[in-house]
Amino acid sequence: MKGxxxxxxxxxxxxxxxxxxxxxDVSSVLRDRSHIDETLRLATEEKAKDYAAALExxxxxxxxxxxxxxxxxxxxxxxxxxxSDGEITSKPMVLFLGPWSVGKSSMINxxxxxxxxxxxxxxxxxxxxxxxxxxxxxxxxxxxEGIVMAADSSRSFSPLEKFGQTFLExxxxxxxxxxLLERVTFVDTPGIIENRKQQERGYPFNDVCQWFIxxxxxxxxxxxxxxxxxxxxxxxxxxxxKGRESQIxxxxxxxxxxxxxxxxxxxxxxxxxxxxxINVTEPPRVYVSSFWPYDYAPDTSRELFKRExxxxxxxxxxxxxxxxxxxIAFIRQHGIRVRIHxxxxxxxxxxxxxxxxxxxxxxxxxxxxxxxxxxxxxxKSILAKTNVSKFDLPNRDAYRDFFGVNPVTNFKAMSAQxxxxxxxxxxxxxxxxxxxLPALLSSINSGKQPGLSSCEATGCGEKPKNRYxxx
Numbered sequence: 144m145k146g147x148x149x150x151x152x153x154x155x156x157x158x159x160x161x162x163x164x165x166x167x168d169v170s171s172v173l174r175d176r177s178h179i180d181e182t183l184r185l186a187t188e189e190k191a192k193d194y195a196a197a198l199e200x201x202x203x204x205x206x207x208x209x210x211x212x213x214x215x216x217x218x219x220x221x222x223x224x225x226x227s228d229g230e231i232t233s234k235p236m237v238l239f240l241g242p243w244s245v246g247k248s249s250m251i252n253x254x255x256x257x258x259x260x261x262x263x264x265x266x267x268x269x270x271x272x273x274x275x276x277x278x279x280x281x282x283x284x285x286x287x288e289g290i291v292m293a294a295d296s297s298r299s300f301s302p303l304e305k306f307g308q309t310f311l312e313x314x315x316x317x318x319x320x321x322x323l324l325e326r327v328t329f330v331d332t333p334g335i336i337e338n339r340k341q342q343e344r345g346y347p348f349n350d351v352c353q354w355f356i357x358x359x360x361x362x363x364x365x366x367x368x369x370x371x372x373x374x375x376x377x378x379x380x381x382x383x384x385k386g387r388e389s390q391i392x393x394x395x396x397x398x399x400x401x402x403x404x405x406x407x408x409x410x411x412x413x414x415x416x417x418x419x420x421i422n423v424t425e426p427p428r429v430y431v432s433s434f435w436p437y438d439y440a441p442d443t444s445r446e447l448f449k450r451e452x453x454x455x456x457x458x459x460x461x462x463x464x465x466x467x468x469x470x471i472a473f474i475r476q477h478g479i480r481v482r483i484h485x486x487x488x489x490x491x492x493x494x495x496x497x498x499x500x501x502x503x504x505x506x507x508x509x510x511x512x513x514x515x516x517x518x519x520x521x522x523k524s525i526l527a528k529t530n531v532s533k534f535d536l537p538n539r540d541a542y543r544d545f546f547g548v549n550p551v552t553n554f555k556a557m558s559a560q561x562x563x564x565x566x567x568x569x570x571x572x573x574x575x576x577x578x579x580l581p582a583l584l585s586s587i588n589s590g591k592q593p594g595l596s597s598c599e600a601t602g603c604g605e606k607p608k609n610r611y612x613x614x
Contacts, residue, residue: 198232199570207513208579209474211571215568221541222484234325235469238355238359238363242334243335244367245370247332250435262286264278274315274489275314275351275604280328281318287312361458367400379415381421395431399445410429428453432455479574487522487542509546509551513542
């Protein structure tokens with residue numbers, strides 16, 4: 144009996160040793176990463192272009208031409224999107240979203256070459272990432288607590304304080320000297336778990352995701368062949384991505400776990416699951432590969448996976464190269480929204496004053512206006528006067544909530560928003576949208592250093608015209 148037990152123990156030890164050796168052999172075959180450095184141009188000694196002058200010019204345009212109207216008509220309380228100086232000067236942000244354990248953290252480790260390093264992101268088959276992790280450039284390797292990141296006004300993360308201290312405890316930054324991080328910032332997010340209610344996280348998870356989505360230059364939504372089902376949280380996520388389709392890239396990860404025929408079926412199933420969630424004519428780009436440090440599994444489509452990976456890297460490099468152009472376009476888009484909001488509030492103010500009489504109840508008069516703005520041609524009048532697309536108009540119901548917090552009597556009409564020295568708010572924001580920002584973009588494309596406009600240098604000495612004042 145004793146001999147039988149010894150033989151069983153010996154067999155068990157031999158099996159464990161063989162399994163460990165096999166695992167070691169598989170793990171020791173690391174994939175060549177030279178194509179990453181080559182595609183992203185990290186191997187060259189060429190320094191990233193210095194856009195300090197252009198960014199300073201962009202910051203000045205925002206503060207002098209867009210922010211005054213933003214503050215006068217409290218745009219931040221409608222959209223809850225305040226632009227800080229840190230956001231204007233920040234590097235492009237790449238956001239990783241998707242279900243748990245699909246390889247988001249492994250993909251970041253692979254792109255940055257963090258395998259077996261001190262600060263590689265923890266990965267595993269179970270849900271491993273419970274924090275929002277921001278990987279950024281620094282002079283030395285160190286971690287930064289969320290409360291420190293939010294308190295530092297030079298960073299672009301100070302607005303995250305509004306989500307509460309519980310969230311800041313779930314926010315962590317990792318700084319490290321890396322050539323890729325000199326050009327881009329990665330954000331790893333907690334995986335979506337469909338059976339976990341949002342309130343169990345202790346902070347508004349969807350609102351935090353929306354904050355990062357609004358600021359991301361590229362959004363990788365990662366899936367793997369075992370997690371293609373769409374639940375309520377994933378459906379909510381794609382609802383939040385509406386309007387950002389051009390930034391979305393779908394990644395079918397761990398593709399080398401499947402035979403070619405099975406991979407084709409999974410690819411079709413992925414599109415079938417996502418089709419109801421992405422209502423655009425042109426579907427987002429889908430990359431099929433296996434993004435982790437180890438070599439592809441044998442007898443799989445290695446060449447296809449390699450080409451897909453290089454295509455993704457070229458996509459990422461394009462975002463890095465177009466950094467300043469994307470910033471200018473973002474500020475201009477923001478300015479257009481602020482202008483539309485200001486014109487709408489002005490129209491509400493004018494309509495309220497026109498309908499008020501000596502015997503009118505102000506609350507009842509304005510309730511009628513805000514409940515049925517189409518009856519008073521609030522939105523149609525904006526389209527007629529400003530040549531704004533109807534697709535750019537905000538939701539009508541949003542203004543019911545907006546004026547519930549901000550009484551209409553707190554706002555001045557647009558015609559009163561002029562001064563002899565500062566000019567008119569509307570003239571300044573329209574000049575920024577139609578002239579200054581396009582001119583800045585042209586100077587970047589032509590390689591010229593942006594300078595002050597002639598009016599900024601000399602003051603022009605012209606009295607500002609008030610287009611709303613009746614002669």
